[in-house]
Amino acid sequence: MTLLEAVEVRKFYGTFCALDGVTLTIGRGQFVSIVGPNGAGKTTLVNVLTGLLAPTSGAVRFKGRDVAGLDPVRLARLGLARSFQLVHVFPGLTVAETLAVAVLARRRRGARLFASLAAERATWDEAAGVAELFGLADQLGRPARTLPQGDKKLLDVASAFALHPEVILLDEPTSGVSTADKHAVMAVLVEAARRLGIASIIQVEHDMDIVFGYSDRIVALHQGRVLADATPAELQANDEVMATIVGRAARRA
Amino acid sequence: MIRRGLALAAAALLALAPLLAPPYQVTLLLPAFAYGIALLGLNLLFGTAGLLSFGHALFVALGAYTAAGLTTRYGVLSFEAIVAAAAGLAAVVAVPVGLLCVRYVKIYFGMLTLAFGMLFYSFLYKFYALTGGDEGLRVLRPLLLGRPFAELDKVGFLTGPFYYYALALLALATLAMRRIVRSPFGLSLRAIRENADKAAFVGVSVRRYRFYAFVIAAVFGAVGGTLLAVPTGLADPLLAYWTHSGNLVFMLLLGGFEHFLGPLVGALAFIFLQDLVMSLTAYWRFVFGALLAIVVVFFPRGLLGLVAPERPA
Numbered sequence: 001m002t003l004l005e006a007v008e009v010r011k012f013y014g015t016f017c018a019l020d021g022v023t024l025t026i027g028r029g030q031f032v033s034i035v036g037p038n039g040a041g042k043t044t045l046v047n048v049l050t051g052l053l054a055p056t057s058g059a060v061r062f063k064g065r066d067v068a069g070l071d072p073v074r075l076a077r078l079g080l081a082r083s084f085q086l087v088h089v090f091p092g093l094t095v096a097e098t099l100a101v102a103v104l105a106r107r108r109r110g111a112r113l114f115a116s117l118a119a120e121r122a123t124w125d126e127a128a129g130v131a132e133l134f135g136l137a138d139q140l141g142r143p144a145r146t147l148p149q150g151d152k153k154l155l156d157v158a159s160a161f162a163l164h165p166e167v168i169l170l171d172e173p174t175s176g177v178s179t180a181d182k183h184a185v186m187a188v189l190v191e192a193a194r195r196l197g198i199a200s201i202i203q204v205e206h207d208m209d210i211v212f213g214y215s216d217r218i219v220a221l222h223q224g225r226v227l228a229d230a231t232p233a234e235l236q237a238n239d240e241v242m243a244t245i246v247g248r249a250a251r252r253a
Numbered sequence: 254m255i256r257r258g259l260a261l262a263a264a265a266l267l268a269l270a271p272l273l274a275p276p277y278q279v280t281l282l283l284p285a286f287a288y289g290i291a292l293l294g295l296n297l298l299f300g301t302a303g304l305l306s307f308g309h310a311l312f313v314a315l316g317a318y319t320a321a322g323l324t325t326r327y328g329v330l331s332f333e334a335i336v337a338a339a340a341g342l343a344a345v346v347a348v349p350v351g352l353l354c355v356r357y358v359k360i361y362f363g364m365l366t367l368a369f370g371m372l373f374y375s376f377l378y379k380f381y382a383l384t385g386g387d388e389g390l391r392v393l394r395p396l397l398l399g400r401p402f403a404e405l406d407k408v409g410f411l412t413g414p415f416y417y418y419a420l421a422l423l424a425l426a427t428l429a430m431r432r433i434v435r436s437p438f439g440l441s442l443r444a445i446r447e448n449a450d451k452a453a454f455v456g457v458s459v460r461r462y463r464f465y466a467f468v469i470a471a472v473f474g475a476v477g478g479t480l481l482a483v484p485t486g487l488a489d490p491l492l493a494y495w496t497h498s499g500n501l502v503f504m505l506l507l508g509g510f511e512h513f514l515g516p517l518v519g520a521l522a523f524i525f526l527q528d529l530v531m532s533l534t535a536y537w538r539f540v541f542g543a544l545l546a547i548v549v550v551f552f553p554r555g556l557l558g559l560v561a562p563e564r565p566a
Contacts, residue, residue, distance in 0.1 A: 076456035088454070090447035093440075101444040105456030110441040111465070114432050117440055159455050 001028045002064075003167050003200055004049060004080070009058035011044050011224075018044040019055070020224035026167065028199045031190070033211040035204075035245050036221035042204045043085065045221065046169050049202070050082045051075050062167070076105065081165035083157045085172045085204070091145035095136050098144055098155055099127035102162035127162065133192040134158040150177055154185070161192050168193070170203040174210060182207060186214055208246050212236070220245045256561065260514065267420060271412050279412040280484060285524040286419040287480035288504060292516030293430040294473025295501055300510040301434055302466045303446030304358065307498050308366030311350075311373045312343050312471040314493035316478020318377070321390035321488035332395035332418065335479050343475030344468055351467035355460055358449070370498050377490040389489030392482040411484055419480050426473060427517070433469065434513060442466055503545055509555025518556050 004026040011019040018041045026032055034042050047053040049060060054069030061067065062080050075081075090098050100117075103126045104110040131137050134154045139147065144155055157173055173189060174182040193201055205211050211218060212232045220228040220241055228241040235241060271279050291313050298304045319339040323329035329338075354365045377384045384390065394401070394410060397418045402410050433439055441462050444452040449459050482488050491497065500523070508519020526544070530537040552558060 072453045073456055073458050076454070082454060084454075088448055088451040090444050090451060092447050093444060097440060098444075101440060101452065101457060102455035104437045104441065109437050110457055111462065112437045113465075113469075115436050116432075117435050117437055120437060123437075156451075159451075163456055 002026070003028055003062065004202075005061050006045070006049060007059045007061070009045075009048055009055045009060065011041075011048055011053060012056045017224055019048065021058070022221070022224070022226055024219060024226065024229070026200055026202060028166075030200050030216050031214055032200070032202045032217045032219060033205050033215040034202065034219045034221060035206075035208075035211055036227070037245065039223075040221040041224040042221055043171060044224075046082065046171050046202070046204055050080065050169055073105075076163050076165065079164075079166035080169070081160040081163045081167075082169040083160045083171060083173065085175055087149070087152045087156050087176070089144040089147075089152050089156055092143055094141050094143055095131055095147070095155055096124065096127050096140040098159050099130050099162045100124060102159045103127050103130075106163050130158050130162045130192075130196075133161070133195055134188055150181060150185075153177060154188070157189065158192070161196055161198065164196055165198060167200045167202065168198055170201065172204055172206065174205065174207060179207075182210055183213070186210055190214065264424070268417075271416050276408050276412045279416060280408070281524055281528055282521075283411060283416065283419055283484045284481055285521045286423045287477045288501070288520035288524070289423050289477070289517040290426040290480065291474045291477030292501060292505055292508075292520055293426055294470035294477070296505055296510055296516045297430065297433065297442070297466050297473070298470045299502075299505060300512075300515065301439060301446065302442040302463055303449075304355075304463060304466070305363050305502070306354075306366040306470070307363045307495065307502065308368070308370030309470070309474050309501050310493050310495070310497035311366075311370040312347070312474030313478035313481060313497070313501070314373065314377065314488070314490075315339065315343055315346060316475035316480075317392070317482035317488035317492050318384065318390060318478075319475065320395070320479045320482040321392045324393035324395060325391050330393065330396045330401075331399065332397050332479070332483075335395060336422070336476055339475040339479045340472045343471040347468040347471030351464050351471070355463040355467055367495055367498065370493055370495055374490055374493040374495070377493055384490070387490060389487050392486050392488055394486075395483060415483060422476070422480065423517075426476065430473070431513060438462065438465070503541070505555075506545070506548055506553075507555055509557035511554055512557040512561065515555055515557050522556055 002025045006022050006024045009019050009022045022045060034045060036042050044053065048055050051067055051070040051072060059066060059068060062078055067075060100123050103123045128137065128140060131140055136151060136155060136158065139151065144152060147155060153176055157170060160168055174185050177185050215232055218230060218232055218235050219226060222244055227244060228235055228238060270282060291309065295306060295309045298306050316339040319342055320335050323335050323338060329335065350369050354362055357365055378386060397414050402414050405413060441457050444457055445459050445462060453459050504519035504523040505516060507522050509515035527537065530540045534540065548555065
């Protein structure tokens with residue numbers, strides 16, 4: 001079943017064409033990686049898929065509904081969440097508070113004016129549960145600004161997971177994470193997605209070890225076009241595409 | 254715990270002030286209470302939601318003029334009715350103004366609120382028939398809980414029943430605002446202040462919440478305005494002038510906007526400092542300008558920042 005699809009999406013920045021007719025469908029239960037050299041249009045594609053950028057032409061549909069240019073709050077309610085390449089946290093909020101903001105928004109309780117926040121038991125429990133999945137359980141009371149960079153990144157991703165989306169888009173979830181820790185972070189993400197019932201993960205990733213290790217499907221972009229859309233095994237067999245997306249490294253491999 | 258004890262001691266001291274302090278000092282507390290309420294609203298916008306308004310005096314003036322209009326024009330003397338009318342009127346005015354202003358942030362938000370404040374000032378100044386123009390409108394002595402207290406002279410009324418009425422209103426406003434700041438809504442506003450883009454991506458309706466905060470701030474501003482008008486007995490256009498909005502921001506900085514009680518401390522400190530400096534020199538504005546510079550440079554966290562330097566959770 002198709003959850004998210006892009007049909008003939010074009011995006012121009014002035015006269016520069018960042019996406020040139022991208023068609024893509026993402027089904028339930030898939031882990032899809034978007035790869036490609038710098039400037040291939042990966043981040044633009046994620047931004048178009050999550051409503052941050054309206055496509056110049058073409059359609060973006062989530063669960064059959066046109067979501068092109070839709071604001072992030074409505075997307076979150078529909079079940080589409082994302083994290084950013086650069087870490088986005090609330091510096092002055094604690095880990096628990098950060099996750100509670102997302103939980104409250106999802107449960108539509110964020111506008112409650114005279115309710116006591118301290119009495120929001122279910123919210124705090126759920127926030128603590130998400131923190132636990134991401135290994136942040138012992139940092140609940142710590143302000144986000146004091147976390148180490150890796151934990152900030154995890155918190156950023158965790159707050160998107162706390163929305164219980166059906167589809168989550170992760171823009172370089174392991175950027176800034178040391179090579180040694182990347183697999184641990186990915187294992188956490190995959191396990192958290194399974195536990196929270198997230199149907200599909202879409203990630204932009206540079207690290208080919210991670211891409212080939214975790215993806216069901218790999219979409220290779222090049223100069224704003226889909227160069228390949230295949231399983232890791234199929235892709236590895238295609239020398240031409242491998243040369244474009246990973247350069248010399250592939251030929252050595 | 255220590256902080257709570259200090260706050261309670263301060264509250265007790267305020268309750269006993271009319272018995273302990275000379276009447277003049279007690280009447281000085283009245284504008285401080287009025288500003289305290291108005292600043293609780295301003296600080297929901299700035300301290301909690303991160304939006305700095307340079308037009309908050311609009312709503313203070315609106316409250317004062319509501320008190321003036323109702324007492325002199327319509328013979329409504331019940332102060333409860335005046336407060337309710339001012340709150341309602343402020344909400345009605347804040348809806349269109351807020352809808353426009355919260356589309357912008359930072360300096361653009363500040364300038365737009367400033368512009369609306371000045372528009373209201375011009376309105377008060379020019380619509381003579383309605384507002385009394387530059388002369389303003391008198392505010393008659395209101396009834397408190399239906400009682401006129403006719404046996405008391407002006408000072409007796411202000412330092413007696415009205416003092417306690419104002420203190421009770423301040424306490425109510427403080428408790429209500431504390432509830433708001435510590436609600437799910439308050440947390441959502443803090444998230445918006447910390448990172449609005451991120452807040453939107455975790456499902457917080459940024460503009461809608463800012464708008465709610467704006468309307469609530471306006472209501473607190475107007476309620477403060479009604480209290481401000483009674484001791485002076487006058488509502489005049491200068492209440493809406495931008496320098497008055499500037500004073501409100503100064504009070505907030507002086508008290509410490511990062512702290513919940515910063516607005517109350519700021520209002521008290523400002524009023525008493527102003528009184529002291531004005532009694533010493535005619536150049537009190539010069540002294541206050543220098544003081545503002547000193548606060549911003551050396552004590553950006555205000556007076557409460559000296560006691561509790563870290564931004565509390």
